[in-house]
Every structure is written in C-alpha cells, then in structure tokens.
Amino acid sequence: MALKATPNDQRRLLTLQEADTLIVRLQGKLRSLPQTQRIEELDTELSALDRTVLERLGAHDDATAEVARIESDVQVVRARLQRNRDRLPTITDAKTATATEHENETLERRQGDLEDLELEAMQQQEDAATALAEARREAETARAERDRLAAERELVAADLEQQLEAARGERGERAAQVPADLLALYDRQRERYGIGATLLQRRTSVASGVELTAAELHEIRQAADEDVLLDPNSSAILVRTDESGI
Incomplete structure (x- = not known):
C-alpha cells in the first residue's frame, strides 16, 4: 500500500531537509577547517626542525668538548714549560740544562x-652555536605559528559546534512535526541517497x-495530493507545491 500524507506534512519535509542540509554543511566545515592543512604541514616541518635542532646541539656539544680537550692539553704543556723555565736556572749540569732547553723548544712549538x-x-x-641558535629560532617560529593556528581553529570549531548544536535542535523540532511513517521514509531515502525530500519546482526536481519527462509528469498529475511520490532521478520524496507547475 502506497504511503499517504497530507500535503502540509509533505511540505514540512522541505524545512526538515533544509535543517539536514545545514547540518551536513556545518559538519563538512568542521572536517575541513582552513587551519587544519597548515597545521599538518607545520607538524611535518616541526618534526624535521626538531631533528635539526638535536643534530646541531650534538655538533655544538662535540665542538665544545673539543675546545675543552685542547684547552686541557694547552694547560698541561704550559705547566710543564713553566716548571722547566723555573727549574732551568737551578740546573748546574750542562747536559741536563741543554736537554731541558731542547725540551722547552719542543714544548713551545707544541704550545x-x-x-x-x-x-x-x-x-x-x-x-655550531650560531647554527644551533638559527635552528632553534626556526623551530620556535614554526611552533608559534602552529600554536596560533591551533588556537584560531579551536575558536572557529567552537563556533561551528555551537551552530551545529542549534541546527540539530531545530532539526529535532521540525522532525517532531512529521508523521512517524513519513519521517521513516524520509530518513531512509536520505541515508541511502543523501537527500530525503526535494521540491518539484517548475517541473524540475530541485535535488x-x-x-x-512528460510521462513522469503525467503520472504525477494522476496521483492524489496525499500520495507520497519519489523523484525518479534523486529517489528523494518529491514534494509538490504551487511552484511545481503541474
């Protein structure tokens, strides 16, 4: 048995479809916030920048250790040279004095x-310190941009969530005005085909x-106003109004 509903109840489906279309649009905006792509790019950049910082920190630590090692060697040579110089005036043996002088020359060259x-x-x-500071600045700049975009995205998302909540509330109120069997058909068609109801406007399905075609329009004209019809193209419930032109 074909489903029947008053023309007024059928027209209510159009306002319900408006609410569902708005909900889908808001959900799409939430999934594709403009900040998200740049944040993902920055996450990739930051991963590389943080690795660079670690590599340059390692190079700086190695360079610092090398400076410390050489400074230690210099101190050892300086101390040995100073001892020899202090000791040389007290050496009475000529051979020992000559050997000490030769050692001092070697130590001076080594120093x-x-x-x-x-x-x-x-x-x-x-x-290495300059390169490390540069890498840290680049990472800090990228991280600051990411934090700014994340905060901006959070605000935009919160606003969209608020709009979405209001749209869902409005959808619930509109759905409550539609008879259960008609609503079930609407929801089934919307789940299957993406749209539940469409206006027949000037012989054209808006959806x-x-x-x-002439044959399709003839069949529609033969149907009673209470007959619930489906659009042959979109499979949505076809709502007839004064705009339908039939």
Whole structure:
C-alpha cells in the first residue's frame, strides 16, 4: 500500500531537509577547517626542525668538548714549560740544562700548535652555536605559528559546534512535526541517497536539477495530493507545491 500524507506534512519535509542540509554543511566545515592543512604541514616541518635542532646541539656539544680537550692539553704543556723555565736556572749540569732547553723548544712549538688548534676549535664552536641558535629560532617560529593556528581553529570549531548544536535542535523540532511513517521514509531515502525530500519546482526536481519527462509528469498529475511520490532521478520524496507547475 502506497504511503499517504497530507500535503502540509509533505511540505514540512522541505524545512526538515533544509535543517539536514545545514547540518551536513556545518559538519563538512568542521572536517575541513582552513587551519587544519597548515597545521599538518607545520607538524611535518616541526618534526624535521626538531631533528635539526638535536643534530646541531650534538655538533655544538662535540665542538665544545673539543675546545675543552685542547684547552686541557694547552694547560698541561704550559705547566710543564713553566716548571722547566723555573727549574732551568737551578740546573748546574750542562747536559741536563741543554736537554731541558731542547725540551722547552719542543714544548713551545707544541704550545703554539695547540693554540692554533684551539682557535680553530673555538671558531667551530662559535659556528655550531650560531647554527644551533638559527635552528632553534626556526623551530620556535614554526611552533608559534602552529600554536596560533591551533588556537584560531579551536575558536572557529567552537563556533561551528555551537551552530551545529542549534541546527540539530531545530532539526529535532521540525522532525517532531512529521508523521512517524513519513519521517521513516524520509530518513531512509536520505541515508541511502543523501537527500530525503526535494521540491518539484517548475517541473524540475530541485535535488537533481533534471526536468521530469512528460510521462513522469503525467503520472504525477494522476496521483492524489496525499500520495507520497519519489523523484525518479534523486529517489528523494518529491514534494509538490504551487511552484511545481503541474
């Protein structure tokens, strides 16, 4: 037996469909907030930037350790050289004095070489510190942008959630005005085909945008006003009004 409903109840489906369309649109906006794509890009960038920071921190630590090692070697050579210099005036044996002088010359050359190495190591340490600071600045800048966008997205999402809650409330009120059997058919068609009801406007289904054929229009004209019809193109409930042109 074909479902029947008053024309007024059928027209209520159009306002219900408006509410459902709004809900779908709001849900789509929530899923595709403009900030989300950039946040995902920044997450990828931050992962790489944080790795760079760790790598450069390791290079800086290595350079700092190398400076410390060379400084320690320099101190050892300086201390040995100073002891020899302090001791040399007290040495009475000529052979020992000569050997000590030769050792001092070797120590002086070694000290010079180490001090040159120390300068190079200190430059490498400075370069590593500069590179580390640059990597940290880039990471901090990216993280600040991400935090800003996340906060912005949260505000936008909260507003959309509020609109969605209101739309769902409105949908519930409109659905309550539709007879249960008609509502069940509407919900079934909407779940299957994406839309539950559509207006027949000037012989065209608004949902599909397709003008009905002469044969289809003839069949519709033969139906009673209380007959619930389905759009042959979209499978949604076809609601007839004064705009239908039939």
